[in-house]
Amino acid sequence: MIELPQATLEADAIPVRRRRALPPSTGRRPWTFYVLATLFTLYVIGLYGPMVCIYILSFQDVRGGLVFPMRGTSLHWFVDLFTQVRTGDVKGAFSRSIRLAVVVTAITVVISFMAGLAFRRRFTGDSVVFYLMIGSLVAPGLVLGIGVGLICNVLGFEASWYTTALGAQLSWTLPFGVLVMFAVMARFNNAWEEAARDLGATAWQTIYLVIIPVLAPGLVAVGLFGFTLSYDEFTRTLLTAGSLNTLPLEIWSMTLNVTSPSLYALGTVTTLISFLIIGICLGTIARIQKRRAAGPAAH
């Protein structure tokens, strides 16, 4: 009986709250979760649905057509793609695209890396240089392609995929590469470089023992960007590739004259290649980080 007045006293001192800030957790999700989950599902379907249709239809057999329903299953159209002349020079276009993308990637990584190093400190005119670099991103690709073609014409170059198209693609991949590099460099501590110098490293040793290893995951990301942008490039390449097509140009011309599921088969193959390359890059980044976490063995 003695505790009772004590309890009422406490209750008086602390006013009873009518509502809590958050309802007590009952283990159920709020209705907003279901709304947002639905929205996200629709987004994913919209994003991947069309592509998945193409992939499915590419596995039809010889009776297959361009629309659903699916007629049988086989790899017929994949074989057809690489053996039939009437579907165009897919093999050649593919090898050109890969080679071009590799060259574009290499140049993009090297130049972006150097630009990243240059922009560690402010210098006179740095913002002008930066905006000039970024400016070409807003220029319409087709117009830029025409311009590159015109200049080559004036200079007497013949347009080809490994000269003019290379230049036109670099105008697209370099600004992106540099932007990614800036994001990567933002996390680079200049004191690392100074520490290397303090410990007696030469400028070159600092670059290959400290800067490149520290930035390696970022450089792989820049490379990945360069590769996919180039491998997929259409508008800038269209008027600069000369007589031989890159893969996107080949696909485009196929949409105009090929009316068989081999077109879809081509879509499936190129997607697989893209995923393979992305997988290799992400795997490399993961391996670098894992090796760091485990601690390097003797080297």
Added chain:
Amino acid sequence: MPVENGSIELAGIVKSYDGVNRVVDGVNLKIADGSYCCFLGPSGCGKTTILRMIAGHEDPSDGEILIGGEQVVGLAPVERRTAMMFQSYALFPHLNVRDNIAFALRVRGISATERRKAADAMIEKVRMTELADRLPAQLSGGQQQRVALARAAITGPKVLLLDEPLSALDEQLRVQMRQELSRMQRDLGITFIHVTHTQLEAIAIADTVVVMEKGRIKQAGPARDVYDQPRDRYVAEFLGGQNVLSGRIERIEGDSAMISADEMRDVIVPLGPRRTVSAGDRVDFAVRRDDVDLVRPEIGAGRQRAKVPSRVRAIEYQGNFVKVMLDNIGSDELIAYVPDRIFYRDPFSIGDIVVAGWDQDKTRMLA
């Protein structure tokens, strides 16, 4: 000619980035070989710039830097036999503890087995053997500091330069690592130059404390001298523990001045080395807070004591002493540190009228 001795001499060092503002403005200083020297000052006072100039990461605009008697301006850090420990340690994130420590040997082209041996010996010295294969990100702040220390020390420098080495640590660890730095300095027997903005840190470890303000040295000397006998108001206030009061000289009597202000009358301050002052001058003087004692007005104080009637404004318990804040004298704070045993014999409360007193010979005239 290689530097064989870690004594440092700065002669008329000036550093200016824009040719107008001088970050370092004419610094002259000698630091003995094998001593522990602290540069102390608020941020932007030029202390880190001096450190970086000694290290060879920046060149002075004017003046000379001598290490072991050799002119070193223009030489690379390695040729100066200096090593620097950076503020956030700047450990290489992609290398484990051993490879970080062995980095300096690697760039010198020393074989893998040899540098591993040397690195492991150094790792043992800083007690990191179990963690030798960890990456910097997997270490605590204190462990990172040890690795940074080992990495800097492996080349056998004559001078180790430490830029705010303890600022990244929490309070408890800071005290612990302070001792570790002290121990390493004795072990290695080389000159340590340590930059900090924390007074307690500086006076706790340094043989020589250099107090800086706006690119100039305000006072340099043994820690105790700088703390106990500050030369001017800036040093006294920056190091703390002092009441810095200001007043007008009423008259000079022999070696002492009688000083008054609105809130105090005829406080006697020994002139000390300042003999150029005369009656009517406004001067600053200092008295340590722990030299001030407080009594209630009815109790008379002894002779030879300065007496200032005042009132208790605030009280803070600090553990071993009680900080009693009294009414300001002009714009100057008057604070007494009363040992807690004495305070609680007859505790004051806020608003009490007290008489603050101190021995006249404990006061010090400031420049």
